[in-house]
Amino acid sequence: MMDRGRGLLRTAALFLSIAAAACGADPAADSGQPAVALLTAGPVSDAGWYAGAYEGLQLIGDSLGFRVSHQQTRTPAEFDEAFISYAESGYGLIFGHGFEYQDAASRAGEMYPDVTFVVSSGSRSSANVVPIIFGLHEASYLAGMAAGSVTQSGTVGMVGGVEIPSAKGTFIAFEAGVKAVMPDAVVLETFIGSWDDVSAAKEAAAAQLRQGADVLIHNVDAASFGVFQAVREAREGGRTAWAFGMNRDQNDVAPDVILGSAAINIPTIFLQTALDWRAGTLSGPTITGLAGGSVEFVPNPAHEGVIPAQALSRIDEARASILAGTLDVPAIDFLEPAAGESPSS
């Protein structure tokens, strides 16, 4: 038994010495160049929510010459660790791309007052913790109008990941958009409980198609491929069915089935955030929407004519009304009132 214990220690020592031999100089040393980091809770290969954030990070690196870095975190317990690591390594602006980073960002914000933490769809704002609210529901409403104008069965479906306010909000708006053009439409809703479970998303989409839905929208991440695949198979089976993309312009992700996307221009918003941060004018919360072109409903040019011209002009009218403030798209407000509004001494 003791021999075995020693053997194990020797193994560990050998492993450590080899690792130490591989250890060179610390490249994370501060080079004086502004540094920006991004945390995602899923793979940036999802062609959607996370891919958009990663493109934003690269845009900041390419166009501003900032040092950039990305980490995919697996569990919330890793969030603090990642924020702290980046803050200690001289990163001055750190994006946590999703509401789930809020608690950890608030904690890190107190520890590192000189570092700015940006939380996508965040709910709490302080001097150096800045939520970005994307206002995607406005584009989702327009997508709903398009869906309502192309459905032949009168049934449309929505496949979501986890039922969080930012996702639920896009569905409420989508449903309102559908009903704005087809008041008696049936709108199905399924949350699969995961953002990247492709087969669960495909199953949920197939179930909605079986229930008569012929237009589907999703709000998942990597799992969206399952929704597109289910629609593709329905079409191969001789049905007419369409999908809508979400979070990012996904028209080229599955061009055969995607009729349009409710898209956030995440790269542009991230770039603007980085510019504001460098100029010292970044203070939250940042609220975007159709105004300023941060979100948009993008019809897929490959399927021009499928959405009737009359419907497109109604969508344009709705867009103008939203911009003019005369059309209120239903939304979920999950922004907490700012704490400690008292003037700082």
Added chain:
Amino acid sequence: MSTRTRALTPALTAAAALLATLAVAAALLALGGYPPGDAFAALFRGAFGTWDRFVSFTLVRATPLLLTGLAVALAFKARVWNIGAEGQLHAGALAAVAVAVALPGAPGFLVIPATLLAAAAAGALWASAPAAMKTGMGVGEVITTLLMNFVALFMAQFLVQGPLRESRGVFNQTDEIPPAAHLPDLVPGTRLHLGFLIGILIAIALWLYLTRTPGGFRLRAVGASPQAAEVSGRFRAQPVVWLAFLASGAIAGLAGGVQVAGVTHRMYEGLSPGWGYTAIAVALLARLNPLAVVVTAIVFGALSAGGGAMQRDAGVPEVWVRGIEALVILAVLTVDRSWQALASRGSRG
């Protein structure tokens, strides 16, 4: 063959295995366009680079692996194949949050023990169903403990979406536990919490129990051969099996309670990235020796912490990092087997 030659062979095997695995990992990294030197340097620095990295990252990540690893080691020692540490951990975490949230005004010296005891009790309760099925009906615990994991995961999902959902009712998570229920820091100025010390103490206690007490002897006897233990007529195996199930479940449940009270301070879906399964590797690599589990849990914690740094500092994507981690684990296992062979030959020769 001389003793020297026989001793040399496994050592060479070990070195060759380790070098070959690292070479494969390095080649894969290079093929992917990631400089292997930078990647391994980042891995090492992330885990051991500074005292704070080691304490705040590696040891914090090692803590749930230490506790679940001990739970698995104890059960396996009694030949109880508890694959259910993951589910027992979730049961423990849920119970801990429920108790802590229900005691908002209580002082720490009351609420912390209550929280951790609730976690251990819930873990034991979760393990009692497979225990009853095995001792009562002879149903294999590999299947039952595994299936109970899914029940626990879905129960956690249901509870954070429903009865235990935060009072604000916005996100699928519980309320934050009151500050008095947070585990105190073990090393001031770091993120390491009391849970790590609890793990060390349980490791020592289990080692003393297994090697120094009649109960531990009985448990090892049942583990060595349940039939022989029964036939010898000295004692019955069933109570020992029950004890192994319940104690193992309690320690795994405690892992969940410690994680909630020490790190996350609330419960949500996806609390664990599969610690209860990694725990099996942790325990087996330690050859079920509780004291060695401390070492192997830290090795796995270091790999996990270093993997984060590999992404941050060397730009290696997460899927690559997980692949490299798996390769390094394989290397360590291979090397360890070779050392084992060396040790056993050495003692015979």
